[in-house]
Amino acid sequence: MTVICKASAYAHANIALAKYWGKSDVALNLPAVPSISLTLEALRTDTTLVFDKTLTHDELQINATQAKEADQKRVSAFLTFLRERYQQKCFARVQTRNNFPTAAGLASSASGFAALVIAFDQAFNLGLSKSELSALARRGSASAARSIFGGFAKLDAGIAGHDALGAQPLFDAQHWDLRVVVAITTEQAKPLGSTAAMTLAKETSFYYDAWVKHAPSLCQTIEQALGERSLTKLGPALEASAMSMHACMLASRPAIIYWNAATLSVLSALKHARETTNLAAYATMDAGPQVKVFCLPADASRVEALLMTCEGVQRTLTSKAGPGAQVTEAT
Numbered sequence: 001m002t003v004i005c006k007a008s009a010y011a012h013a014n015i016a017l018a019k020y021w022g023k024s025d026v027a028l029n030l031p032a033v034p035s036i037s038l039t040l041e042a043l044r045t046d047t048t049l050v051f052d053k054t055l056t057h058d059e060l061q062i063n064a065t066q067a068k069e070a071d072q073k074r075v076s077a078f079l080t081f082l083r084e085r086y087q088q089k090c091f092a093r094v095q096t097r098n099n100f101p102t103a104a105g106l107a108s109s110a111s112g113f114a115a116l117v118i119a120f121d122q123a124f125n126l127g128l129s130k131s132e133l134s135a136l137a138r139r140g141s142a143s144a145a146r147s148i149f150g151g152f153a154k155l156d157a158g159i160a161g162h163d164a165l166g167a168q169p170l171f172d173a174q175h176w177d178l179r180v181v182v183a184i185t186t187e188q189a190k191p192l193g194s195t196a197a198m199t200l201a202k203e204t205s206f207y208y209d210a211w212v213k214h215a216p217s218l219c220q221t222i223e224q225a226l227g228e229r230s231l232t233k234l235g236p237a238l239e240a241s242a243m244s245m246h247a248c249m250l251a252s253r254p255a256i257i258y259w260n261a262a263t264l265s266v267l268s269a270l271k272h273a274r275e276t277t278n279l280a281a282y283a284t285m286d287a288g289p290q291v292k293v294f295c296l297p298a299d300a301s302r303v304e305a306l307l308m309t310c311e312g313v314q315r316t317l318t319s320k321a322g323p324g325a326q327v328t329e330a331t
């Protein structure tokens with residue numbers, strides 16, 4: 001027997017309504033601002049971990065293809081962190097599959113690291129709590145801490161040196177039936193990863209300090225709006241969070257521009273539809289050119305049709321709230 005243990009798990013990506021951007025502790029990967037997200041049913045990562053004594057290093061396959069060296073290194077460094085913490089030595093074969101474009105600003109690192117932590121816990125029978133699992137996932141990618149939970153989750157800002165920070169569930173998936181319609185404007189991986197971009201913004205953007213100062217109050221408004229299920233309160237606040245984060249990126253040197261022409265075309269079409277037809281739909285963008293539009297279920301097909309009229313939008317993808325990360329039961 002060369003395989004010591006194996007396990008499979010899945011996790012869903014999440015989209016932040018209140019954005020995380022910037023770190024208070026780079027080594028511990030602690031966020032500088034609080035964030036709130038919605039976990040999405042339609043965006044899923046499935047991961048299998050096989051710990052095999054014959055391996056001399058970790059192996060990573062993404063969508064049945066050997067991963068790029070940078071991704072291999074990142075996942076292997078994370079597995080090494082987990083192995084050291086839980087006194088394990090064996091290398092792993094990692095097979096992961098995303099049902100959506102990888103690394104194109106659709107939060108594949110969030111679902112990826114969340115699934116990895118759940119599979120690790122299961123493989124070694126560690127019995128960790130959700131809060132512990134979330135804190136571990138944060139070390140891989142801060143947004144992954146939120147994907148441990150379903151529905152709406154919150155990740156507070158971290159205090160340098162305090163490694164126990166995990167996300168918390170805020171409201172479950174049934175609390176408010178919102179839809180997210182994603183306009184996919186490219187399937188290409190993003191040119192600059194979020195960690196490098198955050199460092200550049202902190203070092204060079206005039207607006208970084210202003211962002212860190214004002215993001216918490218936007219986050220608070222978003223939490224209240226979710227509690228009240230008020231889309232007219234939520235929408236402008238979630239757009240302000242995304243726009244302020246991107247303003248901070250744009251003022252970096254060199255400027256960090258994740259958008260493309262189709263991103264702007266969607267933003268302009270949405271604004272026009274809001275002003276002329278009272279459509280209640282609000283946009284957010286992450287470290288990529290895709291636009292994610294929050295709306296009520298009754299408006300989702302109108303939003304889909306509107307996005308498809310925008311030049312450069314290749315397809316749309318609609319999701320409701322999804323569940324937290326879980327072990328895949330053997331069939």
Ligand code: PMV
Pocket residue numbers: 015016018019020021035109110141142143144194195285286287
């Ligand atoms: O968790 P990371 O390192 O992939 O950073 C994610 C940052 C944003 O997606 C831009 C915002 C967020 O809160 O998810």
